[in-house]
Each structure stands twice: as structure tokens, then as C-alpha cells.
Amino acid sequence: MDFYDRDSETQDRASLKRLQDHRLCDLLRELRANQFYREKFARAGIEMGDVRSGEDLKRLAFTTKAELVGEQQAYPPYGRLLTYPISRYRYFHQTSGTTGVPFKCLDTRDDWDAWMRAWGYVYRAAGVRESDLVFCAFSFGPYLSHWAAIDGARHIGALAISGGGLSSEQRLRTILDNRCTVLVCTPTYALHLAEVAQRFSLDLASSAIRITIHAGEPGASVDSVKRSIEQAWGATCFDHAGATEVGAWAFECQAQTGAIHLNELEFIFEVIDPHSGELPTDGRRGELVVTTLSRPGMPVLRYRTGDLVELLEDPCLCGRTSVRIKGGVLGRADDMLIVRGVNLYPSAIDNVIRGQKSIVEYEVEIRRIDGMDDLLIKTEIGNTKIFSDVKEALVSQFRSQLNIRVSVDFAEAGSLPRYEFKARRYKRIAE
Numbered sequence: 121m122d123f124y125d126r127d128s129e130t131q132d133r134a135s136l137k138r139l140q141d142h143r144l145c146d147l148l149r150e151l152r153a154n155q156f157y158r159e160k161f162a163r164a165g166i167e168m169g170d171v172r173s174g175e176d177l178k179r180l181a182f183t184t185k186a187e188l189v190g191e192q193q194a195y196p197p198y199g200r201l202l203t204y205p206i207s208r209y210r211y212f213h214q215t216s217g218t219t220g221v222p223f224k225c226l227d228t229r230d231d232w233d234a235w236m237r238a239w240g241y242v243y244r245a246a247g248v249r250e251s252d253l254v255f256c257a258f259s260f261g262p263y264l265s266h267w268a269a270i271d272g273a274r275h276i277g278a279l280a281i282s283g284g285g286l287s288s289e290q291r292l293r294t295i296l297d298n299r300c301t302v303l304v305c306t307p308t309y310a311l312h313l314a315e316v317a318q319r320f321s322l323d324l325a326s327s328a329i330r331i332t333i334h335a336g337e338p339g340a341s342v343d344s345v346k347r348s349i350e351q352a353w354g355a356t357c358f359d360h361a362g363a364t365e366v367g368a369w370a371f372e373c374q375a376q377t378g379a380i381h382l383n384e385l386e387f388i389f390e391v392i393d394p395h396s397g398e399l400p401t402d403g404r405r406g407e408l409v410v411t412t413l414s415r416p417g418m419p420v421l422r423y424r425t426g427d428l429v430e431l432l433e434d435p436c437l438c439g440r441t442s443v444r445i446k447g448g449v450l451g452r453a454d455d456m457l458i459v460r461g462v463n464l465y466p467s468a469i470d471n472v473i474r475g476q477k478s479i480v481e482y483e484v485e486i487r488r489i490d491g492m493d494d495l496l497i498k499t500e501i502g503n504t505k506i507f508s509d510v511k512e513a514l515v516s517q518f519r520s521q522l523n524i525r526v527s528v529d530f531a532e533a534g535s536l537p538r539y540e541f542k543a544r545r546y547k548r549i550a551e
């Protein structure tokens with residue numbers, strides 16, 4: 121088993137909690153200079169200096185994406201979110217704005233070091249070493265994760281190669297020519313590259329890629345997707361999770377347990393019921409809330425990620441003591457469906473659809489009819505002659521596995537959007 125920091129990662133839970141509380145106090149001392157959080161604490165009637173633990177912090181209201189974006193609109197360009205004078209900041213990024221207005225994110229040199237550590241855990245846990253050649257198949261726009269992934273690879277001593285500004289074919293040829301050993305991209309894009317490779321008769325399974333690392337959407341922890349990626353690339357596939365406002369907050373270890381580790385050395389985590397904001401009834405399944413312990417330049421405290429997760433507290437075979445999340449990110453709270461009063465996670469739907477190997481791409485339309493969510497699945501398939509078989513199989517599997525009725529439509533080859541980053545396959549249609 122490979123570790124980024126074995127001693128810290130395997131320490132007992134009590135000392136881990138002490139470390140988190142200690143680091144939280146350090147962070148709050150810095151935040152006295154942060155106007156946004158000073159006011160947030162004042163509104164909650166709490167003195168920053170009185171907060172001694174993650175438990176104490178629960179008196180503070182959640183921070184939301186809408187709140188952060190609104191702050192930047194009210195006080196352009198960065199809101200009152202910066203703890204330090206602008207001269208301390210070195211890194212500018214912004215979110216893709218897939219859910220609205222882009223959010224601008226600045227990092228100091230120290231904040232960026234925290235990003236590098238977070239990526240260090242991701243890479244080391246997957247077994248990436250100094251001798252590896254890491255190919256990052258991203259567009260390298262203003263998006264933070266692209267730059268953090270490539271800098272993170274350098275941070276652990278690997279050779280990092282940017283796939284920015286290249287077509288899929290050029291990316292494939294670069295991977296093969298340079299004998300790259302690690303591929304970092306979204307799960308969807310790893311499968312798309314495999315599709316392109318087939319078109320150009322390039323044999324990926326015989327490439328030097330031994331590890332693939334994915335995030336940006338649920339997928340790499342979805343069994344059927346993971347298997348497809350591993351088969352196509354002849355590699356071991358690893359999931360991880362992160363967000364621009366937060367950091368790379370979870371990673372998968374080599375024990376490959378179907379659950380990924382929360383990085384509790386750099387973040388404090390909570391889980392809430394996305395509707396009520398309270399602790400979920402089972403205490404385990406709900407929306408993930410994160411506090412960044414080591415990004416004082418522009419931190420988030422009790423930030424609602426919108427990601428749905430299920431906590432798993434059993435010890436992991438790898439020896440790490442951090443809590444894991446079962447099946448990775450299960451979907452977005454916004455995409456969570458309610459079918460006959462039961463919460464249904466997008467990853468469960470993905471798993472059924474991806475079970476049909478001939479489906480190349482798909483999109484799910486959700487309509488609310490008589491208070492119930494109704495699903496229309498548009499599918500693009502390689503061989504159009506078998507559409508009626510695929511349709512029949514999907515309808516029957518949704519009925520038997522998830523107990524729901526779905527409609528299935530045919531989409532022309534190449535008509536559905538392809539996603540290099542953050543797939544948005546779920547579309548809610550207004551009533």
C-alpha cells in the first residue's frame with residue numbers, strides 16, 4: 121500500500137479529531153481579517169475565538185454556493201471573501217458555471233500548497249510514483265482542477281504532461297508516443313477516448329497506462345463504468361472527488377473497496393439531510409458539508425457541496441483511519457429523484473444504463489407528472505438495429521432493480537452532448 125503521509129493517515133480517530141480542532145483554531149485566528157466570515161459569525165452570535173472544535177462550529181450557518189456567488193456580485197470582483205490583501209494571491213481560477221454564474225477563486229502560495237497536498241493524497245493512494253508519466257486530458261481553461269491535477273503530479277515527483285489544446289486523437293497519440301502510465305480525466309472522457317481509439321484502430325489495452333484517475337462526475341465508483349474503463353485501458357481505475365471552492369476532498373485507495381476516503385487531514389466533514397438541513401435520520405446518507413482547514417486565503421466553512429454521499433465508518437483494509445463514502449459521490453442533491461417517496465440517486469440510474477454495453481451516450485429527462493418524477497432516457501447506441509432490444513432490456517431492468525417505470529427514446533449517433541468535464545446528463549423539464 122502506498123501513502124502520502126502514512127503516520128498521519130493511519131493515526132487513531134481521537135488524535136485525528138484533536139488535530140482537526142487544532143487546525144480549525146489556527147484557521148479562525150487568521151479569519152479575523154476576513155470580513156465575510158466576521159459578519160457571518162456576528163450574525164450567528166458567536167465569537168471566532170470561542171470556537172474550539174468542529175462541534176462548536178456547528179452553531180454557524182451553512183455557507184452555500186449561491187451565497188458565495190451573490191457575494192461576488194454584490195462586491196465585485198471577488199466579494200469580501202479574501203482574508204489577505206490582493207498582493208498575497210498568486211492563483212486565479214473560476215468554476216465552469218455549469219449551474220449558473222462562474223465563481224472566482226483566488227489562492228495564495230500557501231493555499232496552493234494545501235491543494236498540492238490534497239492531490240498528493242489522491243496520487244499516492246492510487247500508487248502513482250516518481251517514475252510515472254501522468255497525462256492530464258483536460259482543456260486547461262480557467263478551471264482549477266485541471267491545474268491542480270498537473271501541478272499535483274509534479275508535487276509528488278512524477279512527470280506531468282498537459283493534454284490542453286489537443287484533439288482526442290492527438291491526445292491518444294501523445295499518450296502512446298510518450299508511453300504515459302497514468303491518465304487523469306473524467307470517467308466519461310476516458311470512455312470517449314476509448315471510442316475514438318477504436319475508430320483509429322489504436323490498441324489502448326497494450327498502452328503503458330496502468331492507472332486511471334477520475335472525478336468531476338459520479339462514475340469511477342459506479343461498478344459498470346469502472347469495469348468498462350478498466351477493460352478499455354487495461355488499467356486500474358481510481359475515483360476521487362473535489363470542488364473549486366473546497367479542494368480535492370476524497371480519494372480512492374489501492375484496497376479498492378468500492379468506497380473512497382474522505383481527506384480528514386485537510387477538511388472537516390458533516391452530512392445533512394438536503395431538504396431539512398438537519399442530521400439525516402440514519403446519520404449516514406445525505407448532502408456532504410465541508411470546512412477547509414488549510415486554505416485561509418479564501419476558505420469555506422460549513423460549505424454545502426450539493427454532493428450526495430453515504431458515510432462508511434468501518435476501518436479500511438489499507439490501514440487509513442479516515443471515514444469513507446460508499447460508491448463515491450452518489451450524485452447531486454439537485455438531481456436526486458423522488459420516486460414513490462423514495463430517494464433515488466443518479467448513480468443508481470447510471471449503473472443500470474451503463475450495464476447496456478451498446479449505449480454510447482445518454483441523457484435523462486425528468487418530468488414531474490402528478491407529483492411523481494417520470495424518467496425519459498434518450499440513448500445513443502452503436503448499432504441502431506438493436507435499439508428495440510436495448511429499450512426492452514432497460515425498461516425491464518429499471519422495473520426489476522429500481523422498481524420504476526421509464527420511457528426510452530432513440531437519439532441519432534453523435535446528437536447528444538459529449539462531456540470532457542462535469543457531465544450534465546440529467547435535465548429537469550418544468551411542469
Ligand SMILES: [Zn+2]
Pocket residue numbers: 373374375381436437438439440
Ligand atoms: Zn483504504
